Amino acid sequence: MASPQIPPSSSSSSSSSPLHRLPTFTDSSTNAEPPQPSPLETFASDPVFSAFLSPSFDSAAFSSQALSSGSAAARAESLQDSIRLLNRHLRSEVLSRHPHLLSSLLSLRQASTSLSSLRPAVDSLTSSLQRTRQDLATPRAVLKTRTIQLKNLLATADLLHHSERLLKLASRLSDERLDLARAAELHREARVLYEEKELAGIEAVDEQMRSLGEAADKLRAEAAAAAERGMDGSNQNDIWIGLQVYYNLGELRLAVDALVSKYKVVGIKSINTALDMKAISTAASSGGLGGPGGVQRSGTPQIGGGRRAGEALWDRMRHCMDELYHVMAAVWQLQAVLTKKRLPFTQVLFLQEVWQEGEPLLTERVWEALVKAFANQMKSAYTASSFVKEIFTIGYPRLCSMIENLLERISRDTDVKGVLPALSLEGRDQMVGAIETFQVSFLALCLSRLSDYVNTILPVSSRGTIPSKDQILRLVSRIQEEIEVVRTHGPLLHLVLRQIATVLHLLAERAEYQISTGPESRQVTGPVTAAQLKNFALCQHLQEVHSRISTTMGTLPDSASKILSRSLNEVYSVACNSVRRLFESMLERLKSCIIKMHEQDFGGHTTDDGALFGNSASPYMEELQKCTLHFRSEFLSKLLPASSASRTETICTSLVREMASEILVYFIRHASLVRPLSEAGKLRMARDMAELELAVQNLFPVEQLGPPYRALRAFRPIIFLETSQLVQSPLLHDLPRSVILHHLYSRGPDELESPMQRNKLTVTQYSLWLDSQGEDQVWKGIKATLEDYEMKVRARGDKEFNPVYPIMLQIGSAMAQSASS
Structure with missing residues (x-):
């Protein structure tokens, strides 16, 4: 327990401690002696007992501290002394205030006597209240009964009034002159009246409501017929009539959802039917599934029935595409009417009654379901039927044409100003992606066909084998056939051209491997060798491929032609490389002849x-x-x-x-x-x-x-011109200025050395240097010789230069300006 800390305190009754609320322990008698300190004052100054005056006194903490201090017995004895002191002080206080306590007790007895005299009056008042309650109960019961009767009368009158109104509405519905929309509005009013006013149980009303139900069914049927007739016939007025009926019936959203679901089911059913192998077998075989031309359970046509089954499959696909177009066009017509028409009073679009922001539009919902069903069927057909896989892989361009035509028809016919089209770019890509599996197979088949043929005519295991011209022409023909099949399909054409580019790259690699590179392929002094003839044939074959394919590329768009540009360049490069070494040898031989002119x-x-x-x-x-x-x-x-x-x-x-x-x-x-x-x-x-x-x-x-x-x-007339006529001669425009400058050295004095003489180079070395330098560097070398010549002339004290000198400076300055520009 913490050591007691008693704050300074007085005996005032406002203290928060119980001890503080005790009266002062000083004697009430007045005497001359100074007052003795009370026990509380003594406790407040005591370091141990001051803690007992604190409102937050903790006896457990005090005891724990006393035990830990080692003086628990002394502390307990001290506490007992204090308790005895307090008891004495309390006894003294009670004795000193004894008259006041007796006076308070007498007051309590007088109050008890007064209360006893009031009890009869209270009993009398209670009896009066009971009699009054009995007098008021009878009128209250009568009033309650009359109130109930009035309430029932009013409810009955109200029911009769609303029943009469409902019967009048029902009688008006029997008027054949009413249009569908007005009839639907009256029916909805009658239905709302029946439900809100709780008219059920009235025999005449219930009988009339049964008639109204039959009329409502008729209205729904006529509205559905009008809407579907308008959707099928692209008549938006009929669609609007049907939608008005449903809106007046309060069933617009349900009706639109039903119409959308119906057409969605039609599209999905068409997709499933198109790839129904049993139906294809029945159509392709007069003898049923087991007869000739039928399709077996494995999806493979029986002997003799492949062609008929294939045509039956394509016919069903064409019918499926027509059905999908019809479904999307119909749903788009419905969406267009909802987008254009507004509610009569609020001017809110009808579309907002059936569509919430963030939800897919009607056409998007239907298209997503159709694409999903189509993709699943195509995937299933690819894995389950080898026959369908083969038909759609080989005929993928035909399948792609069907899809492209479908997308084009839908986009073209739904491209109307002020109305969203039926398809977005994302939707088009989804449909194309549904047949991507067959696209991959088609491209792989295309690459395999061409690559296998290249491997056949140019086998990597046989060096020195050169294909014949017929084989090369056949390869070119096959490449052109692959292009022609997909010429009208832009994206597919690009993909096929990438496969052809791979084949041309393979052709270039194989042909480069067949090039002869030994000394016999470079010799130019003797007759043509077998190695050279082989290289000639290879060059001409590759030239044939390059020429014919380039001609074909000229008929294609630029974007398609660029795809083959790199591979065609590879073929061209290999063709050049097959004879380039021979031409380099011939050129070196001819140059060696020319350089002998210096002899x-x-x-x-x-x-x-x-x-x-x-x-x-x-x-x-x-x-x-x-x-x-x-x-x-x-x-x-x-x-x-x-x-x-x-x-x-x-x-x-x-x-x-x-x-x-x-x-x-x-x-x-x-x-x-x-x-x-x-x-x-x-x-x-x-x-x-x-x-x-x-x-x-x-x-x-x-x-x-x-x-x-x-x-x-x-150059021939230039060498005969006078030096003074050179600068003005138009022949200079056809000659490099470096040639003119070099020729002028032959007209100058011996002390005007050429760069070759100045640097002590041979003719061959100087010619090689000229090959590696531009006109600006050549002029720097010539200018250095002119500066040397100028120094020699000035060193002799001559005041005139050879006429060649200023002409060379003039031509060289023009040469430097041309090089810098």
Whole structure:
């Protein structure tokens, strides 16, 4: 127990403790002696007993503290002393207030005597109240009875009034001139009156209500007939008449739900019937399921009945699509009327009476159920009937056409301004997704057919096998057939083209594996080898595939053509690679002939025997001509069309064009590097150019080479022009500026070194450097030589430069500006 803490307190009666409410323990007698402290005051200053004055005193805590302090016996003795002190003080207080206590007791006796005198008066009052109650009970009972009678009279009168009104309404319903909507309104009014006024049990009323029930059934039948007639015939006025009847009957939502459910059931039943193998068997066989042409329980047609069963299946699918269209069109007509019409007084749409925001629309509900049923049936047919699986897999484009036509018809015929269409994009995708299983099988079958044929004509296990032209044409024909089947189906066409792209990629891989890459495929000095002939055939076959498929792609939309662009490029690349090494070898051989021009003396004025240069070609050009004739007879004749008139742009013609152009460009470059170049040398150079045209003509019609040929034709007169006339000559537009600058070195002084001379490079090294640099870098090299020349002239103290110097600066500046732009 916590040590007692007694707060300072007085003996005031307002204290919250019971001890505080005791009167002061001081003696009431007045004397001169100072008052002695009361026990409470003593307890309040005592550290132990002050706790007993606290309102929150806890005896258990006090005892626990006393026991733990080790002085429990002393504390108990102290408490006993205090108790004795309090008892003495209480006795003293009672004795000192004895007269006051006796006075209070006398007052209690007087109050008891007064109460005894009041008891007879109370009894008299009770008797009077009982007599009064008896006097009032009889009138009250009479009043209660009369009130009940009045209430019953009023209820009876009310029943008679409402019964009369109901009978009048019933009599008005028998008028044949009433329209359906008004009749339904009167019937609903009579029904509400009967139910709200509780008219049941009145014989005449009950009999009339039975007649009204029969009339209501008739109204419902006529309303249903009108609504269905309008939905089937796209007559919204009939639908509106039926809906008005149902609304006036108070049954609009139930009626709409019933109509929607009815058409939903019709659609689902049509779907189930379309894939009913028993019905297909009956239609396909005159002898029933067991007769010829029937379909067995396993779903496989009997011998001789596959074709008839297949046509029966397609006929049922066509009928199913027509039924689904009819169902969706009818439900959409119903939804359109509900969307357009409003209630007479509130102007609320009728649609809001049967549809809540967040719920699917009527067409969405029906379409979702139809798609679900269709998807389940197609899935079941795929797994349960191998016959249906085969028919729909092979004829998937036909099945896809049916679905697309159905979706198109529904979308087209329900696309009316102000009314939501019957199908959303999501709904269309759901229907297409229902036949996705057959789509996957169809695409796999398409890929398998083409891939197997590629594996047959180009087996990976047999290197060196080249397919025949007939086999390649057959492959192309099969690819074109696959495209033609799905040409009108946009999404399906894209999917099929992706499969064809895979097949073309496989064809390119297999063909690349068959390319011969040994030394015999690159030799150009001897006759054509067997390896080269095999590569030629492979190139032409791949060219045939690329050409024919590209032609077919030209008739398709751009989005479809892009799908095959990458795989066609692969086929084209492999076709090029099959002969590219041969063309590279031929080009290297011809370049090696051209570079020998630097072994000729174009700076002299006579031949070795002292005569002037004759009309014969230079030795290097004669060698070039022999090479082109050899290439033409041994290689190009087997790669290019025999008649130049019928020549079309093919892989080989493109490579030949590229090679011929390279030869002209290479010749012009090295002709511009010839230094020195005398007048006799210019004549020899011009003669070589003419012979070059004849040599290139053996490869490709030189006049069709475009810019390289124009450059050759321009370079010939350029070398004979005076230096002062060069800048103004229009021939410069057909020549690279680097060629003009290199040629001008042959007209300049010896101290004006070319970049090749300045850097001590061979002709071959400098030519390779030119191949790897752009015009801007070439100009930097030429500009450095011009700066060296300028320093040499200024070092000599000369004030004039060679006329070639400013011309080269002018052409080089234009060259730098062109490169920067």
